[in-house]
Amino acid sequence: xxxxxxxxxxxxxxATSSESIAxxxxxxxxxxxxxxxxxxxxxxLQMYKGEKTPEDLLRSGGDAVTVATLxxxxxxxxxxxxxxDEAKAVFERIVTGPNWMPFGFIAAEAxxxxxxx
Numbered sequence: 001x002x003x004x005x006x007x008x009x010x011x012x013x014x015a016t017s018s019e020s021i022a023x024x025x026x027x028x029x030x031x032x033x034x035x036x037x038x039x040x041x042x043x044x045l046q047m048y049k050g051e052k053t054p055e056d057l058l059r060s061g062g063d064a065v066t067v068a069t070l071x072x073x074x075x076x077x078x079x080x081x082x083x084x085d086e087a088k089a090v091f092e093r094i095v096t097g098p099n100w101m102p103f104g105f106i107a108a109e110a111x112x113x114x115x116x117x
Contacts, residue, residue, distance in 0.1 A: 040066050044073035054078065058090070064099035072104030075111065088115055 043060065046052040054074040061067065075090035094108035 040069045043070060047073065047077060064097055065102045065104075068094050068097055068099065068102035068104030068108070070104075072107050075108060079111065084115070088112065091115075 040062075043052060043057055047054060047057055054077060057070040057074050060070060062070070071090050071094045075087045075094070078084070078087035078090060091108040091112050094105055095112065097105060099105065
């Protein structure tokens, strides 16, 4: 089981077919109400929907928690869609960050440990 998956994808789901990705994006097509509390997770949802690119999220900046959260979402997306090398590079970038407390940092460490096995 992975540390996390895109919301709604279900843990342990490792489908990489274009049909699975299309189905996941379709599930996110229903735009939620305007975001007031957590733009970071909303930005990740927009990436899952194809409205933002992974690069958009990685370039967006912010404090250490925001950067780790967005980057983990990108790494997870790469991992989910079959881009293990890209995922590993993003996870390694996260764990060189200054703050070890965000979930994204801890989850990136767990993903990297799994990749080493």
